[in-house]
Amino acid sequence: MFEIVVTLCLMAEPDICRPQLVPGLETGTRAECEAVLSGDAIRNRVTVADGLLLREKHCQKMADGLELTEIADNVFVHTGKIEEADPVNRGDVSNIGVIIGETSIAVIDTGGSRAVGEALYRAIRQRSSLPISHVILTHVHPDHIFGASVLAETGARVIGHPGLRRALLDREQSYLTGFEDLIGKRGFLGTLPVRPETALQEIDLGGRVLTLNVWPTAHTTTDITVMDSATGTLFAGDLIFHQHTPALDGSLMGWLHVLDLFPDLKPSRVVPGHGGPVLTIEEALTPMRRYLGVLEADTRQALENGERLGEAVNHVANSEADAWELFELFNTRNATEAYTELEWE
Structure with missing residues (x-):
């Protein structure tokens, strides 16, 4: 080709x-x-x-595409690197899903730059010539969204949480500038934002239906998940992190509440936003509940002790440091977010 x-x-x-x-x-x-x-x-x-x-x-x-692993019948995952975006990985730091139906293809998240989106497109075309009908963005963060324009150029509908379009408009310039600084001008060149539509409840790819769930504020204010009915595969986005330290950008208590609802979905397997790439529901929930629970308990104790924010963030959840990668990059922000939320309960 x-x-x-x-x-x-x-x-x-x-x-x-x-x-x-x-x-x-x-x-x-x-x-x-x-x-x-x-x-x-x-x-x-x-x-x-x-x-x-x-x-x-x-x-x-046609150049080589991203590596895609088939985890269930016609369900593929690309596993992003557990790294910060940089000129070498070009923002390939989050997981991506591809689901092939009888009449079309859906993509779940698209990586952090146009370069990643192009490599994703090549990988799909090396497996199927069916049209890519939908790109589903699980939330607002740049490492999941900036490859989407490549697929949109071929006619794919880009969809997400009802609040995603507004959230992207609010954060777009800072995300573009920040990721260009991390990846470098050359690697980020050509990357453009997209304007997503509001997510549908169901998407029929022909022979398989995807069910989309919109969640209250948790990891972010814009979280959705995707369930493939044919295989019971749940694409959890960043509501589930594995190995990679969770990143709190919404509500700590809301996130814990959403995790309590996940077993009701009864997935056969879970694809996290980072790590994995395939987990059981127990493997998905246990580390997440533990980390967020420690984050909550330590923050409440710091508040009870009368600690200022600057003091608290130096130790909150530090007992979890050996259990997660990139801990120093994310835990201080998580502690800040948790302190700010719980201080005003």
Whole structure:
């Protein structure tokens, strides 16, 4: 299979360039690709954003995509690295799901940059030519959303929590700036935000139905989960972390409440937002409940002792440090969020 790639460069810094996939124009032969390259289809598909220059375009054999592991019948997971986003991983630091039905494909989360979204698209196309009908974003955080524009360009509907569109508009610029700083201008080049629709309750991919649940404020204010009815696979987004330290950006007490409701879904397997990639419901819930419970108990004790925020965050939940990766990056913020919430109960 052949694909079309264009080279885009920063107008202000023309030495900073990145080859960018034009998705949806793949062909079986180089000759067919060259014909597309010289026709109207390519002109209608390549939009050069403000501040970018188009240097050249060419055909090439389809590059390798992300690694996808089949965890159930036609259910695939890409396991993101348990790292902070950087120029090497380009934001490939969260899990991604792909579910293939009889008539279309759904994608659950898309990684933290256009580069990850392109690699995801290639991986899907190497397995199926069915249309990608839906991209489901499980919450607002940038490591899950910034690959979505690639799939949207092929006609996929991008959907999420009813509050996701507003939350993205509020945080968009800080997320774009922050992830560009982490990944670097070259690796982040071409990354664009998307404007999601409100999530549907069900999505029919042909022969399998996905059920979407919208949750009250927990990990964030915008959490949803996806259950594949055909296999009982629950994509939990960041309501479940595994190995990677949980990140609190919503409500500690709300998160604990949501976790108490998870067993009612009766999943056969759980895909967390980080780690795993496949857990039983007990493996998913036990470490999460323990960490969040310690976070709550230590915070309440600090408040009872009259500690100021600056004192409390130095020790709250530190007993959990050896149980999680990236603990120093996330626990202090979690302690701050917990203290602020419980202080005003």
